[in-house]
Amino acid sequence: MTKISLLIPTRGRPKILNRLLESIAQNTQNLANIEIILYIDEDDKSHEEIRSQSFTLTIKKLIRSKATMGACNTACFKESTGDIIILLNDDVVMRTANWDRILTNETSKIDDQIYLIYPNDLFKQKKLPTFPILSRRTCELLQDPFPAAYKGSFIETQLFDIFIRLKYQGFDRIKYLDNVIFEHMHHRLDKAALDQTYKNRNRFGDDFTFVAFTNQRQTQTKQLIRAINKQPITDDTFKNIIISAAPKDCFSALSLFYKNFMADKSLPIMYRSYLFYYHCVRYLAAKIIKTQADTA
Template sequence: MDDLLMIVPTRGRPDSVPAILDCWRRTGATADLLFAVDDDDPMLTGYREHMEQIDDPRVHWVTGPRLRLVGTLNKVALDMAPRYRFLAFMGDDHRPRSASWDERFRICLSGGPGVVYGNDLLQGELMPTAVAMTSDIVTTLGYMAPPVFVHLCVDLVWKDWGRGMERITYLPDVILEHMHPAAGKAALDQGYQECNSSEQSTADATAYYAYRDNGALQADLEKLRALVEEAA
């Protein structure tokens, strides 16, 4: 079994590929990296051109039908969970900055089922906008994020899982910078407009409160606490 895979669902931003790969090299990361691209992406040719220029066995990409962020993440995570001990997620607008950030994640997760995240310089400890977890969490629940979500609020769920398991670590000195318009670090392109629209924000927020308050979160936590007990 391989150790750590970072999954990056991406759409309409092929230039994120070389930008993220540059961060991999600068930080000395040894984790595998997988870009998940929609097969109907208007920029698919740009992704293909970038990937064809990469000669690095750690870097992979897959294409598939558009499932939106959570759907794509779940499909890839479930496919890859048997192969990797740890699975991680970040957006195509995250940039790892800290040397050996992936090794810090491995160390935190080496003791058993759990969740770890670094500092995105936007939400900080408040939300794990980029996250890593043991792959047994994904196989136990059948997803890396509840499929009732489309894009937003899944970071709140990951924090709920980690806290409910009493197995969560925040690393303030491990920087995975979120190059987001809210931080003035990116333009408000079509992707941001779609996922941050009032309609999408309302839908995902409503899904979160329903998941949290109507028993689904507690059902997941029962499974995760049992997982922790089994691993002890």
């Protein structure tokens, strides 16, 4: 049987995490094929309240030093053994019964096991794979699927970008499961309180990390294409990626976004335009918020 690994970094949310674990236990058809890898900061004593023994679940706790979201997911992946890898947040509730059977039925249709599948989170829905699902083989081919440089966001966007590039080259391996609900209980939807974990996140902290990883995403796409075409796989290493600070002036920011997005012909024009517009808006929003904070 196909084994599924759920990677879940968590901090200071034992009640929310217990809610997720309960929903997994209630809605999974074959719990024996599920493993849960939790990344918990070593200074977070709230993990003692996690009711892992109350559920018939295989749970491994990684209690380690505080790290970025990318590093947490990478550590969880290295400890996992599943054929299918799912990136989750703790503020999720699984709503679909037998979701694991639906998922494995989908993955069994893909001979080379190169795919990006994602459920309906009732927030971003089809627009973004908030909770990306990859095969272990895909993760290994990408070599650095969850870059440690990402502090708290953009990992799903990084993966989506790679698979949009792949689709643009004629290999559509993206599958959205509208009927599989992993509900994102986010505070922006008034489904949760704005707790300290949310407050600690720098909303714009990973924007220029995503920009800096453009070349890596191009290389990773080529790696997947080689694998699909059954060509030799290269041992690419991704080092010395320089992540620049946000440009001080709008002209420099626009130039950077144009170079990395609009001028990137390995992406479809509509997606290039979206990335350019999206990052311009976020850059301006960050500047406005900073100005307001400085003058408050």
